[in-house]
Amino acid sequence: RKEVEQDPGPFNVPEGATVAFNCTYSNSASQSFFWYRQDCRKEPKLLMSVYSSGNEDGRFTAQLNRASQYISLLIRDSKLSDSATYLCVVNTMNDMRFGAGTRLTVKP
Amino acid sequence: GAGVSQSPSNKVTEKGKDVELRCDPISGHTALYWYRQRLGQGLEFLIYFQGNSAPDKSGLPSDRFSAERTGESVSTLTIQRTQQEDSAVYLCASSPGLAADTQYFGPGTRLTVL
Numbered sequence: 001r002k003e004v005e006q007d008p009g010p011f012n013v014p015e016g017a018t019v020a021f022n023c024t025y026s027n028s029a030s031q032s033f034f035w036y037r038q039d040c041r042k043e044p045k046l047l048m049s050v051y052s053s054g055n056e057d058g059r060f061t062a063q064l065n066r067a068s069q070y071i072s073l074l075i076r077d078s079k080l081s082d083s084a085t086y087l088c089v090v091n092t093m094n095d096m097r098f099g100a101g102t103r104l105t106v107k108p
Numbered sequence: 109g110a111g112v113s114q115s116p117s118n119k120v121t122e123k124g125k126d127v128e129l130r131c132d133p134i135s136g137h138t139a140l141y142w143y144r145q146r147l148g149q150g151l152e153f154l155i156y157f158q159g160n161s162a163p164d165k166s167g168l169p170s171d172r173f174s175a176e177r178t179g180e181s182v183s184t185l186t187i188q189r190t191q192q193e194d195s196a197v198y199l200c201a202s203s204p205g206l207a208a209d210t211q212y213f214g215p216g217t218r219l220t221v222l
Contacts, residue, residue: 043199043213044151087150095164096141096211100150
């Protein structure tokens with residue numbers, strides 16, 4: 001089993017749609033969690049950290065469920081510019097593990 | 109301020125040659141990471157430095173790969189006797205301290221082994 005697993009997608013959604021991604025991790029000792037965004041042929045950039053209490057940044061909401069070992073990202077009112085690959089990142093004892101990413105395409 | 113920079117941006121080499129990839133982290137960032145990303149795939153963690161020390165080298169794919177960091181600044185990733193399967197984008201990231209901090213990525217070095 002991979003340490004960090006994501007549905008690769010692609011998710012193709014119309015503008016304005018709400019879309020959710022899940023990510024599961026295997027190591028219960030994992031300490032911190034992030035969502036990164038990667039545009040085609042570009043480096044990943046931090047989208048948001050994921051806190052135990054859940055956190056929201058504008059149209060983006062991240063949730064962590066330690067008991068079930070998954071994190072989620074919800075994007076509301078999706079924009080064309082949200083089209084990218086979303087990477088789930090899990091830190092375990094200073095070892096960062098990236099998921100393979102979920103590809104999102106938002107269409108007009 | 110300057111972000112993470114990497115050089116070269118592109119490198120084409122012949123199978124069997126050695127290559128050296130360079131990463132200049134953000135000034136003051138004590139943690140530095142190397143990742144590999146093959147075409148259409150996710151990031152593969154290679155190694156991280158805290159200061160000039162790399163506590164865990166087990167992520168390096170083979171003994172042909174080595175990395176060092178000096179002056180808590182520049183890092184080089186060296187691949188000896190390159191193979192075609194080494195072709196990938198090699199990404200470097202830095203963060204202010206522990207791995208829990210946000211990582212800032214460089215633009216990557218695209219390595220093509222012919």
